[in-house]
Amino acid sequence: MPDTVLTLEGVQTFIDQHHILQGVSLEVPAGQALVLLGRNGAGKSTTLRTVMGLTPASRGSIVFDGADITQARPYEIARAGIGFVPEDQAVLYTLTVEENFRLAMLSEDEASFARQEAVFELFPDLKKFWKSKAGVLSGGQKQMLAIARTMVNDHKLLLIDEPSKGLAPILVDQLAESLNQIKSHTTIVLVEQNFHMASQVGQDYYILDDGLVVHQGVMSDLAQDHELKQKYLGIA
């Protein structure tokens, strides 16, 4: 069996009294981009948020890199090596780009600054707006900042929640390219509604429906399987 970075085993999550995740089990193999697919409300984002400890699981277990993180707090999970890119370009608008980076950098050592320089090559715009408030960036730039700031750390795993949401098609392609570069050194779990983007980046996929994993397989097969796509994703 290849290295598994993250394992979810029968994870159940409640938000208030709503039973959102009803027993999600999945495995994330190292060194690839895994895509979570499914309709709105299927529980994709909640899966990421549960891994991150933002909506803690009430049952089941989450193992990351050999350690049980089911009950860990979000900051502990981040420090254990999981980077999180939340939905809706959630950068901190009132802070400058520089401050957003500084906030994300867990240890201010040479290696981190070297990674930061490397990130600029991937997202040169961010260097241009270094001293501006993140709130003035365009949607695409905000999304890039949200991804880029997590990359200054040596994360083993990156959870990315719908990065293409609200972006122009041309930006989506750019973003896909960037993610392809990132996945060469970091494992990615990607939640994506944009099938085009998902098939450009992802290798394995899981489909969630009503808080359960209903299907899994390899992305290139799914692209051919119109019936499956129609059934769970509502696309032909």
Next chain:
Amino acid sequence: MSNVAQSAALELNGSQNLKKWGGWILGVGIWFLPLLWTDLTTYLVLTVAGITMGMLLFLTASGFTIILGLMDVINLAHGAFFAWGAYTGFTALTLLNKYGWVETGSLGQSVGSILICLVLALAIGWVLGVILEWLLIRRTYGSHLKQILITMGAALVMAEIITIFWGPNDEVVQTPAAFTGSIDVFDVIVEKFRLLAILVGGAVFIAMNWVLHKTKLGIIVRGGVENGEVVQTLGHNIRRIFTYVFAAGAALAAMGGTMWSIYTQEIRPDMGEENLIFALIVVVIGGMGSVTGCFLASLMVGLAFNYVAFSAPTLALGVNIMIMAVILLLRPSGLMGRD
């Protein structure tokens, strides 16, 4: 059609400009209004007194606003830290006076006794803040109702403990000798202690801005005020940081209490309650979580209080309530608040 739309847009633009600049002109101009019924010298004296009060209010209100912004915690016991700081300073001054430092001492001894008071107040505020946060506040995250009830209870208990230790009566606070009396600047009489209070308040404002903008802790706090969840997922234990911020806010309030008690030369067990009300008005006017807004609002409240209190002391609070109501009508989230 397009012409109509254009002119409508222009008109909108114009009225927006008017709103923006009119607001500024009105906002600045209104502070000269008292000149209509007071002469210039009195006006300047009142202005200095108002700025002093504003600076000292800022010490209490700034902690409250950051605590509110960072963890959405409404802490009505914040005024109790103010009172505890005042009583700590009072005790320290009484003791130091026995050694001749306060009423008769040299400049060095005066400065020393003020410093001792401030350090002790900061320490007491910090300790009480940590205790309150550990004991009560963390049981109330997410519920404003519980926060208001529990912190009201805590405020009551803390005020009662003061009366047990120090008795229920008003006490007179000594001002260290070097800071009594006043200096004369072009016929405007400025009490020396007011200058010191303005200095201290201004220094705290600058230091706070430095911490918030130049240190990592400050960036975490500002980020946390905007979006605590994101800051957590970036690897920061926001709850622990909140404990520090809470304690720091309490320490600042306690320091404000010491300064206030030396300034007014009296202390009462329930002095925290009154201070809290003004601090709350400041927070509402300034906008939750904004330090700069808090600073401006502190000055506004301090000035308005003094201008009105000079001729009608009973109405001073009422005028501030009116200012708050008007600001809320114009800007529902305060001067610098975000929605």
Next chain:
Amino acid sequence: MSIPTTAFTPVEMLRQQEAAARYTRPALWLQLAILALFILEPWAISSFRVMDVAAKVMIFTVLVASYDLLLGYTGIFSLAHAMFFGMGAYSLALITHHAGGPAWWHLPLAGLVALVLAVLVSLLVAFFSLRLKALFFVVMTLALAQFADILSLQWHSFTGGEDGVSFKLPGVLAVDWSGGSLAGVPLNGRLLSYYVVLIVAVLLFMGLVRFVRSPAGRVLKSIRDNEQRATALGYKTFNYQILSNVFSAAVAALCGVLYAMWVRFVDPESAMSTAIMLNILLMLIIGGMGTLYGAIVGTAFIFIAESWLADGLNAVKSYLPDLLILQRLADRWILYFGILFILVVIFFPKGLVGTARDMAARRKKRSAVE
């Protein structure tokens, strides 16, 4: 089994069940027993102190219940409830005091003035701050209450300042009026005042209960539980919140008139101060928010504890007269109320009546399962 076709909607059927069960519920008999207790009190115990406590319990029950309407049923946190109470109290005191001798028209006039003032001020507060975040309403009401307190303290020529106002009531309500005795109990102004308090308090309390059970009351509860849902269902939530705010303030003001009528003396300490507001909160929390009847329990508990605790602490004081700290500890009974208050909020947030209702509901459920 087929469903019988009736002309009733499900809600109507539920209401009919409720109505049919009315006379078999133990709660009704408990309510009647409490009412009887208050009616018969002057004949059972001939002590002015007990009668005084009983009258104050009745007044404060209504006051606390009207606050419950605001906080427990509508979810609005106001700190100005004592201010409305004080407005009512001062209305009667100042009218009677400034108008010279006591006259009958003072009472209805005071009631009217109190109502108009309370409605106007509560409307104003609601318009300015009810739309905004909860904190703003708290700040606005707290500041206004403080302002009213300052006015009553410092406007010496009008309110008598710290010394307060004492005044006389006309005719049969006057202290010195006496009309013989009935079954060993002297019929005097005090006794008649007691029954006026009783009648008005019961009427006001029944009005509050009716209001809470009315369609408007049900909407208020739905706003408290989920304001967005109530808005989505098409209710103008703001109007309902204003209604609750105004109604509750009006009842509080009438309680104030009643209180002044009973005590015949009003000062800031007993009618306007933060201490009164804290007492109201404490009574409500101990009795249980969102229950109305919790008000009786909480109020009775506090008034009884207050007299008992003061006696007990005085005993402790006389036993050890030399320890200054102990003397002060014994003086500060508010301290113990504060601690009690915090403990109740943390460990007992539903209060006595709320917890009792939960337990009863659980027992019913369990017996239904068996």
